[in-house]
Amino acid sequence: MYGKVINRNVKLPVLSRVGLEDWLNDPDTNRPQRSSTVVLPISMKGARMNEYINLRAESKPLHFPDEPSGFVSAMAKRSLAHQMRFSVEVLEEKLKNQGEPRVLQIKIDESSCECQSSWSLYANGSLVAHGSVAFARQCFEQGKWEFRDLCEAAVIASSEALSDDEFRLLCASRAIAAVAV
Incomplete structure (x- = not known):
């Protein structure tokens, strides 16, 4: 030796x-x-x-609705912001399939400190829910669809369903706004 x-x-x-x-x-x-x-x-x-x-430092495991399938997808899908956006997309599709279409959009304001980061959920162009990213993390610690269910309750309580034409029009305007930004 x-x-x-x-x-x-x-x-x-x-x-x-x-x-x-x-x-x-x-x-x-x-x-x-x-x-x-x-x-x-x-x-x-x-x-x-x-x-x-x-x-x-023990942290609780997060339950992700959009599970990573490999190393490369895990790099993107392990992000809390991605999981929040995915949950809102699934919620929009769920409401559309139930015959209560609404156009949903989530805005995540990330700062250097997670305790100061926040998110806002818009349904049909109006603000229906707002919270901290730390609160969203707690939702994903509790269960896979906890965040989606919370958003669904807020959306149903504060906005009305759209007709098919209104839904398509707002989806098209959201896509145009996404390209413009």
Whole structure:
């Protein structure tokens, strides 16, 4: 396990492939972990490997309605904003299939801090719901369709269903506005 002699009294360790694998698999080594573990020493003076405390920030798992199917899709679909937009699209399709069409649009104002980020839901051009992104995260922690059900209750309570012509007209104007922006 030891390699070249620099001074006659000092030997430096050389990590072979086996030694490197042991080092990578050793939980007591002082290096960043692959998980969400933060390793902090109790005292910097005379700290030993066995004096480290593992701190782990536990977060609740999110239940996503639009499940990622692979690595590339997971990069886009693991976003909370994507899941919120997907839920609103599913809600619009659900209301259309029930014979109560409404044109829905969600606007997500993301800031650097999630606690200050907010979202607004518009139905037929008027504001029907508004909330924080932290609240939306709590909805996705509770269940897959919790956010959609909350939006559905707000939409049904505060807007009327459109005729087919009005629905098509508002969908076309939304598409034109999306291209213009």
